[in-house]
Amino acid sequence: MDADTGLPVVGMIGAGQLARMTHQAVIPLGMSLRVLAASADDGAARVAADVEVGDHTDLGALRSFAADCDVVTFDHEHVPQEHIAALIADGATVHPGPDALRYAQDKRAMREEIARLGLPSPRWTPISTEADLAEFGVPCVVKTTRGGYDGKGVFVIEDVSDAAELLASGVDLIAEELVRLRRELAVSIARTPSGSTVVYPVVETVQSGGICTEVIAPAPNASPALIERARHIATTIADAVGVTGVMTVELFETADGLLVNELAMRPHNSGHWTIEGAITSQFEQHVRAILDYPLGSVETTAPVTVMANVLGGDSPIPPDERLRRLMSHDPAAKVHLYGKAERPGRKIGHVTVRGDTIDNAFARARTAAAILRDGIDTTTKEAT
CATH class of the missing domain: 3.30.1490.20 (ATP-grasp fold, A domain)
Incomplete structure (x- = not known):
């Protein structure tokens, strides 16, 4: 426990944007995330007060880091299984544990487990x-x-x-x-060590070049039967593998129903909309879950929330000026930049827009991302 606050010390291995947003989420809870960063320039290392620099494949660095944490969790899924097991043998509390995390680390193991559970996949x-x-x-x-x-x-x-x-x-x-799909969907579930769960609304994800570009929450034109099926899939997997924290199930919607595509055992890009679009963000929810705290409400805060990722470009317009232009163009758009150096195609942030209709919110979010990338609204080719 933190000697000053009397609250748990939460450690996250990895210091990218997920750790950065988790740190921001725990500040109102009186906590400061402890992070193991590969570099002092990592996104979370730039904002968190308690940073240790080390390699996630170095067991010595992991042991040193975990020794000062009440619970350890992950910004990514690349920590070797044997190292996680060694931390647990040392007495560390690690969530999610290696038995669950392996299904996000190994696609073959994941496919075998999905088949064992009788759930549909390609x-x-x-x-x-x-x-x-x-x-x-x-x-x-x-x-x-x-x-x-x-x-x-x-x-x-x-x-x-x-x-x-x-x-x-x-x-x-x-x-x-190669699946013939109607669209891609995702559903996130949070589960505590004691087995309590909450499931976020099913969302639609828009992909380009293998990268998620937009998320629409809740998924439009989703029937009650489809929503219930997605929730069943997520709950079945979470309970079967014993996940703790947030898990996201990526899904294909086909003419014959839903197929499981991928699993993520951590906060996920498809859940960034929850920061403004849900009463409890996925980042706060993840911390609540791994601490076995009561889980927060997943009720939405608007009829529609659209999140658009901001990918790096090659604009000659400085980032500061692009940010000013977006704020002038759409004062209600919420910006999240990750503190990353910009290069073409790299995910450097996201923007979230809430609205009453899908078309309006989607157009505003896409425009906002374009302005942050290029300094102009490339959806219409007009300067802002």
Whole structure:
């Protein structure tokens, strides 16, 4: 416990934007997030008071960090399983634990668990040779089982020869069918160590180049049956794997129903809208859950909330001027910049807009992201 406040010390391994927003969420609770940063320039390291610099693959650094925490959690899913187990053996409290986290770290293990639970997912198989891929059939999607995110480690294969170099690399791979989908959805659930859960509204995610560009909350034109099915899938997985904290299930909506795409055992990009759009943000909820506190309300604060990611560009207009232009253009838009150096395509922030209609909120959010990236409204090509 913190000697001054009498409140728990929450440590997060990783110091990216998720840690940065989690830190912001715990300040009203009287806490200051402790972070293990790869660099003092990481987004959360720029704002948190209690920062230790170290490598998440270095067991010594992890042990040193965890020794001063009441509970340890994660900004990402890349900490080795054996290191997490060693921390727990040392007496550290770690959420989510390794048994749950492995399903976000290993896509093959995740697919096997989804099948064991009788839940729907794309047709898939492990592959290691061109013959395996040919037998599965192309076109298809080939994924590395570990380390992929934001489209990395995911390859659309049109011909078996397209995967020759990838197969020769020796990386563990799975092949999945190329799903004919109507749209992509996501649902987030928070679960405490004692088993209490809350489920956020189902949202629609808009993807471009493997990167989420917008999120619409709640998902438009979602039937009660679809919503209930998504909630059932999330609850079934969370209870079965014993996740603690926030877990997000990414879903494909197809003509035949929902398919499980991916799992994330942490706050997730599809839940950033909750900062303004829900009574309890996913970041506060994650901390409540890992501390086994009562969970907060997931009621929405507006009929529609749209979050748009801000990707780095190559605008000659300085960031300060772009921010000023957005504030002048749409004073109600809420900006979250992550303290990152800008480069084309890099996720450097997001903007959230609340409204009464989907069309209006979506257009405003997309315009706001364009202004933050380029300094002009590239959706209409007009200067602001």
